[in-house]
């Protein structure tokens with residue numbers, strides 16, 4: 278992998294801006310920074326691929342929350358604030374909970390090696406593994422076990438989402454955003470829409 282220097286990042290930024298302006302001088306003036314995004318994306322911090330790039334969306338179309346292994350935690354004030362703002366103020370129409378194959382957060386949960394604070398954070402995923410141990414352990418490779426746990430993790434986070442006061446309130450008023458479960462495959466660049474069990478209570 279090529280590791281750019283910090284100076285190169287700023288230089289690349291300037292050349293990207295120059296390319297955009299050469300192609301369309303009004304590019305940045307035309308970006309509507311006041312427009313409300315229609316999507317809330319809950320993804321993993323270590324996901325190496327930008328959703329904006331993968332979906333060819335413009336800056337501002339997607340409101341983003343990220344943490345290790347895309348967790349929906351009902352005690353995470355940061356996450357709940359993002360969700361409340363996205364639903365109540367931005368009135369997003371879609372919420373995407375997005376995991377990815379090869380996730381290091383899921384790997385940490387599955388391997389159970391002490392790696393510092395992250396071990397506490399991924400504990401709910403370790404619990405999920407114990408619940409689904411039979412299904413996961415019969416997969417033949419470690420990569421397959423990590424990836425299946427990553428998919429199950431997305432399903433559980435969607436279940437958690439439906440349990441938040443914010444989404445429950447929307448469901449009562451019949452104006453809840455649509456909730457989607459996605460997996461990014463970094464080996465192909467493709468996004469897979471995974472089937473989510475019905476979690477409405």
Ligand code: CO
Nearest residue numbers: 321323380381
């Ligand atoms: Co990850």
